[in-house]
Amino acid sequence: MKSSVTICLMPELKGAPFIFWNGLEDGMQKAEELGYDAVELFPASAEAFDDKLVGSLLKKHKLELSTVGSGGGWALRKLSLTSPDAENRRKAEEFIKGIIQKAAGLGASTILGSMQGKWGDGVSRETALEWLGESLVRLGDYAQTQGKPLFYEPLNRYETNLLNKLVQTVAFLETCGAKNVRILADLFHMNIEETTIHGAIRDAGKWIGHVHFADSNRRPAGLGHMDYMPIVSALNEIGYTGYLSAEVFPYPDSLEAAQRTINSFRKYVLKKGD
Template identity: 55%
Template sequence: MIRSSVTISLVPEVRGGPFIFWDDLAEGCRKAAELGFDAVEVFPPGPQGVDAVLLRKLVADHKLSVAAMGTGAGWVKHRLSLTSTDAAVRGKARDFIQAMIDLAGSFGAPAIIGSMQGRYDGIDREAALEYLREALEHLGEHAKQYNVPLLYEPLNRYETNLITTLDAGVQYLKSLSTQNVKLLADLFHMNIEETNLAAALRGAAGFVGHLHFVDSNRRPAGLGHLDYTPIAHALKESGYNGFASAEAFPWPDPDAAALQTIRAFWMYFRSA
């Protein structure tokens, strides 16, 4: 059963970015529960940037799960990248993500590697993918103790020059020793890079661990030009049973964006 999730950002530096709720964990969790979301996806400023005691109480009180936690603040705030040419920066990036895995893992949630993968610059692509491979091998195994995968997100060409399609992601994961890294399929990135979104999802069956449920223009699902019916069928038929998480602009405002998302979720994932 695919479950619904909505994002809460606690990082002021990404204001204007694709997060539905902002700044206030208590208010975000309250509104998520009120609208019937199953879970929240939290984007914290760092491993120490979340009041874990408070979050534990909020999710328990509201009967929510934590779907995932983003690690992008490591890039946004500290310019840390797993593919930096500077070994010290790569080391700090790895430590940051490892601590985020520990935090997310304590909630039974996976951490997401998106912008922290970086983009190669000054080295060749193979060398960058080798740096990334070392990190994913180590971090994927680290996540095992929490019974969660590590999520690796292919991004579109304007955000990374490493891996931009689900198929390239599947081939890359197959080349790893660890089996504990899964792909995050983000429909916004996929709309830019994939030939056919439903076919790409079918082709990646068994490798997709999380879904960013969002439209072609990063607005909430239903406010762009994606055709969700074949996408939802492909996910269901490929046995996907993770979250559909709204990583979308709070457009026209957070409350309306959350309502739009949960309505689209019900329309495509529950009634179809």
């Protein structure tokens, strides 16, 4: 498994659970200095994502790009795959496709989280899930043409009322036929929704494509009550070799949050240090 740390490129979202906020150069330099393998980026849009600059900085700082988030589509434009408005849903798909193309060009997958939306406002759960499934098939197929899987993130009940648990999401993906979509297992969301995190990881198995490495309070690993030993054991059992990416609050500050996270990664994953 490899380590990754988040860099948010949307100053409007200050206060959200991302570690670095002072731009690409600053975030990547610190990630390199701390010994991270990769960074996870959250741009405002595909148009705002300077892939040439990102590529050159990745090379300069000897980093990989683990993933790129699409949440700017919801946070800044209120685009959703389950919106009651058909034009909004169409724009949401196009927005995500743009991110997929830019991310894949740098060897990374795209995350679909908040843009999944929720049911309500005149839309039944059945209809919302039907729209979501159709979009995931199309977006997964498009991601396949770009050579990467799409990562779908089940969120906790306070953020969506669609899919909250890993096995529930596996069943949905199998039913809707989204063959090139894998699950992002976020430990913070799982701590709220799953009976046991390690059990859910084992049950989801090969469907897990990415992991958000957070503690129970969404602070850096080691600052909550999360028990990481069984979680890492479960990931090893299912043969997971992807990234553990720190999507957490920059507590007490960005640098300390990044340092605590990489320390925990070395302790629990690499089995080095205390």
